[in-house]
Amino acid sequence: MTITQPPGVDTPASEPRKPAPPTFRQRLGRLDVKLSPYLYIAPFWIVFALVGLFPIIYTAVIAFQDWDLVRNTGEFTGWDNFAFVLQDREFWFSLRNTFSIFLLSSVPQVIVATVIAAMLDKNIRSKTFWRMGVLLPYVVAPVAVALIFSNMFGDRYGLVNSVLGDFGIDPIAWHVDIIPSHIAIATMVNFRWTGYNALILLAAMQAIPRDLYEAAAIDGAGTWRRFFSVTLPQIRPTMIFVIITSTIGGLQIFDEPRMYDTNGQGGSNHQWETITLYLYKTGWGEFNFGRAAAVAWLLFIIIVAIGLLNFAVTQRLIATDTMAKKSKNLKKVTK
Structure with missing residues (x-):
């Protein structure tokens, strides 16, 4: 016997099943993620903080005060410290x-490091030995390097x-003389840091797929063409990372x-006195920590400005390279 629903009466719909509340372990797992x-x-x-x-x-805070190291207190002087530094000829x-030592060290350093990395990337014997060899100058203490090179570049x-x-x-x-002293100091910097940067670039070169070199060789590209x-x-x-770190280190050179x-003291006539030496003399020579x-904040602003300039230039180069590749692919498609 079949029971039918009278006309005009709706059939009650089945109520949706409510999901079970999450357990404590489930809530803990979501919080952990x-x-x-x-x-x-x-x-x-x-x-870091x-x-x-x-x-x-x-x-x-100290830069705007006449700071007393003994009492660890200071008197607010506003922008007087910055004004004095910017008017001081020794600062300029x-x-x-x-900047002279930085250019004489960082530019040749990056170029030579790239060449050394490309040579170490080749299939040569005793790879580990040569890689350790280029890193040895970085292990030597900066004081020892400076003492040895200062005698090598002796006047007499x-x-x-x-x-x-x-x-x-x-x-x-x-x-x-100014330029010879800058060349001598830049030589010390290059001696210590060229091998270190070469190993960083070598790690990047080894991550390049070898298929790209094989395809380039099949297309007839020579050694230099494949390199560039x-x-x-x-x-x-x-390369951008190496340039930025070299810039920061070059502008903070002290040892x-x-x-x-x-x-x-940077020479009798300030021939090779850098900003960090000037900062050191002002703080611990004159005990004027304000x-x-x-000076420290001016150096910080200079480094940030140059870093942003490097970033803008590299981004522009990347954008230009990307547009060139797109136009080249478009020409191939249209052909």
């Missing part, structure tokens, strides 16, 4: 020397002048000019 990445990077940011961010802010001499009995004398070249006053068309474009991000002579903090 959301918070665990921040917990993993939290130690770095905590340490203590030893990096706090000193930067504290230095900015040190800025000139810093230096090894370099002795070699130049064998070729009939007059001795060079490495500790008196395959290697350099593929290691461009690493080499400090140990270049026995006085450590002005020293102002």
Whole structure:
């Protein structure tokens, strides 16, 4: 017997089943997925805040004061410290020397490091030995490097002048003239950091797929063509990293000019005095920590400005390269 629903009466729809509330372990798992990445990077940011961010802010506070180190207090002076530093000729001499040494060291350093990395990327014997060899100068203490090279570039009995004398070249006053002193200090910097940067670039070169080299060789590209068309474009991000780190290190150079002579004052006429040496003399030589903090912030602003300039230039180059590739592919399609 079948029971039918009277006409005009709706059949009640089945109610949707409510999902069960999440358990405690499920809620804990969701919380772990959301918070665990921040917990993993939290130690770095905590340490950075203590030893990096706090000193930067504290230095900015001292830069606007006439700071007394003994009483650990200061009197607010406004922009007087910055005005004095910017009007001081010694500051501009040190800025000139810093940029000169930076250009003489960073530019050849990156070029030579790229060449060494390309040579180590070849199929040569004893690869580990040669890689360790180029890294050995980086292990040597900066003070030892400065002492050795300062004697090599001695004005009277230096090894370099002795070699130049064998070729009939007059001795060079490495500790008196401006440009020779900058070349000598830049040589120390290049000696220490070229191998380090070469290994970084070598790691980037080894990550390049070998299929690209094989395809280029099949198309008839020679060694130099493969280097400029395959290697350099593929290691461009690493090259940008090396350039930025070399820029920061070059503008903060201290050990080499400090140990270049026995006085450590940057020369009798400020021939090789850098900004960091000027900062050191202002702070610990004159005990004027307000002005020293102002110099530190001016150096910080200069480094940030040059870093942003490097980033803008590299982004422009990447955009130009991308547009060139798109136009080249479009021409192939239209053909």
